[in-house]
Amino acid sequence: AQSVAQPEDQVNVAEGNPLTVKCTYSVSGNPYLFWYVQYPNRGLQFLLKYITGDNLVKGSYGFEAEFNKSQTSFHLKKPSALVSDSALYFCAVRDNAGNNRKLIWGLGTSLAVNP
Amino acid sequence: DGGITQSPKYLFRKEGQNVTLSCEQNLNHDAMYWYRQDPGQGLRLIYYSQIVNDFQKGDIAEGYSVSREKKESFPLTVTSAQKNPTAFYLCASSGFLGATPSTDTQYFGPGTRLTVL
Numbered sequence: 001a002q003s004v005a006q007p008e009d010q011v012n013v014a015e016g017n018p019l020t021v022k023c024t025y026s027v028s029g030n031p032y033l034f035w036y037v038q039y040p041n042r043g044l045q046f047l048l049k050y051i052t053g054d055n056l057v058k059g060s061y062g063f064e065a066e067f068n069k070s071q072t073s074f075h076l077k078k079p080s081a082l083v084s085d086s087a088l089y090f091c092a093v094r095d096n097a098g099n100n101r102k103l104i105w106g107l108g109t110s111l112a113v114n115p
Numbered sequence: 116d117g118g119i120t121q122s123p124k125y126l127f128r129k130e131g132q133n134v135t136l137s138c139e140q141n142l143n144h145d146a147m148y149w150y151r152q153d154p155g156q157g158l159r160l161i162y163y164s165q166i167v168n169d170f171q172k173g174d175i176a177e178g179y180s181v182s183r184e185k186k187e188s189f190p191l192t193v194t195s196a197q198k199n200p201t202a203f204y205l206c207a208s209s210g211f212l213g214a215t216p217s218t219d220t221q222y223f224g225p226g227t228r229l230t231v232l
Contacts, residue, residue: 034220043119043205043223044158090157094219102173103221107157 002027004093006106013081014114021076021109023091032094033074034103035065037087044090050074061085081113118142119224121206126229128193128200136191136227138206145210147189148221151175152203161204164189193229201231 003026013019025031032051036044048059055067065076076089091106119140128134140147149161160173164183178197183189189208193200207221 032219036223041203041226041228043121043225044207046220046222049220102160102163103219105158107155 002093002095002097002104004091004104004106006089006091006109008109009107010110010112012112012114015083016080019078019081019085019111019113021089021091021111023074023076023106025072025074025091025093027093027096027104029096031067031069031072031074032096033065033067034092034094035059035063035074035076036090036092037061038090038108039087047076047089083113083115086111086113119206119208119222121204121224121227123227124225126227128229128231130231131195133192133194134229136193136204136206136229138189138191138224139187140189140206140208140222140224141187142208142222143186144208144222145186146208147183148207148209149173149179149181149189149191150205150207152205152226158205161191199231200229203228 005024034049035047038044047063048057050057050067058064063078067074088108088110090108092103095102095104122137146165148163150158159175161179162173162181164170167186170181170183180192204227206224209219209221
């Protein structure tokens with residue numbers, strides 16, 4: 001079965017330190033992977049995606065993600081965290097089963113950046 | 116949130132009432148989606164539509180209905196058959212689903228918070 005896992009419900013990091021939010025996936029065929037961020041009581045904002053090509057994908061707000069095919073992972077990273085990065089982060093993978101083209105979503109990871 | 120609007124931002128419903136949530140997009144996207152978000156459960160797909168006058172059930176369609184009469188609009192009705200409708204509802208849109216995968220990025224509206232009184 002196709003799935004996405006975000007193994008950490010919450011990540012805490014000090015401001016200025018590097019941050020990593022983890023995501024692993026299981027999907028048939030080529031994986032198309034996405035990261036989104038959600039601030040309280042707001043819609044999701046697209047951060048970045050991996051379709052093909054370079055394994056290091058750069059996105060909005062200084063975030064990047066590294067695609068690792070052998071480990072079936074797509075971890076979100078930022079070299080220096082800001083307090084304003086505190087939010088809920090979602091990983092998603094395109095559902096390649098059939099022709100429905102839906103996204104399969106992780107349950108989200110709450111990131112807290114402490115001043 | 117740009118390009119997709121949802122209204123109202125907050126909605127209160129009495130038990131037994133049907134309510135309709137509005138979703139409009141000006142991104143010229145063909146596909147539109149409705150999700151429900153509950154704490155700790157991530158996003159669950161209610162309905163999606165790939166083109167006008169066509170829509171498919173998602174994972175939790177029971178108690179909900181949709182229409183897609185215009186490309187720009189995809190309203191969601193929460194019927195009295197939905198036993199636990201209190202949640203945050205999110206609408207999204209994306210480019211034509213038959214095209215290259217790069218068009219499949221979904222863009223979200225600001226959400227509607229529905230509360231049953």
